[in-house]
Amino acid sequence: xxxxxxxxxxxxxxxxxxxxxxxxxxxxxxxxxxxxxxxxxxxxxxxxxxxxxxxxxxxxxxxxxxxxxxxxxxxxxxxxxxxxxxxxxxxxxxxxxxxxxxxxxxxxxxxxxxxxxxxxxxxxxxxxxxxxxxxxxxxxxxxxxxxxxxxxxxxxxxxxxxxxxxxxxxxxxxxxx
Numbered sequence: 001x002x003x004x005x006x007x008x009x010x011x012x013x014x015x016x017x018x019x020x021x022x023x024x025x026x027x028x029x030x031x032x033x034x035x036x037x038x039x040x041x042x043x044x045x046x047x048x049x050x051x052x053x054x055x056x057x058x059x060x061x062x063x064x065x066x067x068x069x070x071x072x073x074x075x076x077x078x079x080x081x082x083x084x085x086x087x088x089x090x091x092x093x094x095x096x097x098x099x100x101x102x103x104x105x106x107x108x109x110x111x112x113x114x115x116x117x118x119x120x121x122x123x124x125x126x127x128x129x130x131x132x133x134x135x136x137x138x139x140x141x142x143x144x145x146x147x148x149x150x151x152x153x154x155x156x157x158x159x160x161x162x163x164x165x166x167x168x169x170x171x172x173x174x175x176x177x
Contacts, residue, residue: 010074101132
């Protein structure tokens with residue numbers, strides 16, 4: 001069964017969808033990053049910052065962990081017209097490494113839609129809609145993400161990508177793909 005995957009940019013009336021998925025994303029990331037903690041209120045927070053224990057609501061949690069994400073494009077990933085995940089793309093307006101045009105900062109597919117080709121199709125659409133020199137990062141302990149991105153980029157770029165920092169950073173240029 002083939003699923004229809006579409007992307008749409010979040011706006012003021014739909015940004016809450018990204019924020020809801022972001023909370024789930026951070027809960028999942030906490031298993032791979034020892035700096036991320038679940039605080040006394042059951043919310044994922046990046047530890048070591050003042051106020052982490054004061055975060056009591058999901059809304060406060062999103063704001064606390066948001067960091068520079070307000071500078072990126074928020075993308076809602078939909079399957080058959082229903083929200084299934086989100087992505088966040090930074091461009092030249094955001095802090096990027098030298099020589100890089102775009103960063104896929106966050107990418108999340110809800111568990112219900114995993115292993116069905118949704119992530120691959122969403123990633124392809126995200127990269128196809130913007131051309132330039134891209135960078136993305138994974139946590140070293142997040143082996144599912146490492147495997148996904150290495151396999152995806154091998155196919156998407158026909159093996160023409162850089163795999164840096166012990167395989168946790170990938171760079172590629174899709175202007176000629």
